[in-house]
Amino acid sequence: DGGITQSPKYLFRKEGQNVTLSCEQNLNHDAMYWYRQDPGQGLRLIYYSQIVNDFQKGDIAEGYSVSREKKESFPLTVTSAQKNPTAFYLCASMAGFSGANVLTFGAGSRLTVL
Amino acid sequence: AQSVTQLGSHVSVSEGALVLLRCNYSSSVPPYLFWYVQYPNQGLQLLLKYTSAATLVKGINGFEAEFKKSETSFHLTKPSAHMSDAAEYFCAVSDGVTGGGNKLTFGTGTQLKVEL
Numbered sequence: 001d002g003g004i005t006q007s008p009k010y011l012f013r014k015e016g017q018n019v020t021l022s023c024e025q026n027l028n029h030d031a032m033y034w035y036r037q038d039p040g041q042g043l044r045l046i047y048y049s050q051i052v053n054d055f056q057k058g059d060i061a062e063g064y065s066v067s068r069e070k071k072e073s074f075p076l077t078v079t080s081a082q083k084n085p086t087a088f089y090l091c092a093s094m095a096g097f098s099g100a101n102v103l104t105f106g107a108g109s110r111l112t113v114l
Numbered sequence: 115a116q117s118v119t120q121l122g123s124h125v126s127v128s129e130g131a132l133v134l135l136r137c138n139y140s141s142s143v144p145p146y147l148f149w150y151v152q153y154p155n156q157g158l159q160l161l162l163k164y165t166s167a168a169t170l171v172k173g174i175n176g177f178e179a180e181f182k183k184s185e186t187s188f189h190l191t192k193p194s195a196h197m198s199d200a201a202e203y204f205c206a207v208s209d210g211v212t213g214g215g216n217k218l219t220f221g222t223g224t225q226l227k228v229e230l
Binding site for chain 2: 004033035040041042043044045048058088090092099100102103105106107108110
């Protein structure tokens, strides 16, 4: 079955450490997105990519980095510069760029900073 | 700039009662509108979407939403709530700007509780 796989599901990090969240899709979608979810704040866009080797900052990119070396992969690194990294992270993808297209989401990764 | 406002962060209904979750949007262009549902510790799933073909949109699990341009609203309804409907619901808007990443803007969510 086609879909988006995020790993790990749960991740614990000590302050000052970088961590990388994996996102892989086998839907052959062009665009991929990373959202951060905090209680009561909805989803906020961190980074997105429309094509391999290109990506754009979203609304809250500070303290995060991404790469898009392959169409199916869009890993997110949470760096030590992110002041409040504890959150639920969601990866999503979309076929094409029409406004009517639908985002397909992964199951998410929950990061906790100890 | 586009935005979405969901009125009521928590809504509680009795099983069998009407479900009404409110969403108002702001967009400088004709919008595309979406409702997604999220169960605990999972990703979001699409319930329905509005793309200007019809103002009353039917989705999965008996949900529907009506686009009202004059009220800039896209409220989600279901005639009879079921226990399995308990989840968090998100309204989202896209301005469909190609080349701009086609970014969706999400509301802050409404947690639906269904009581016996």
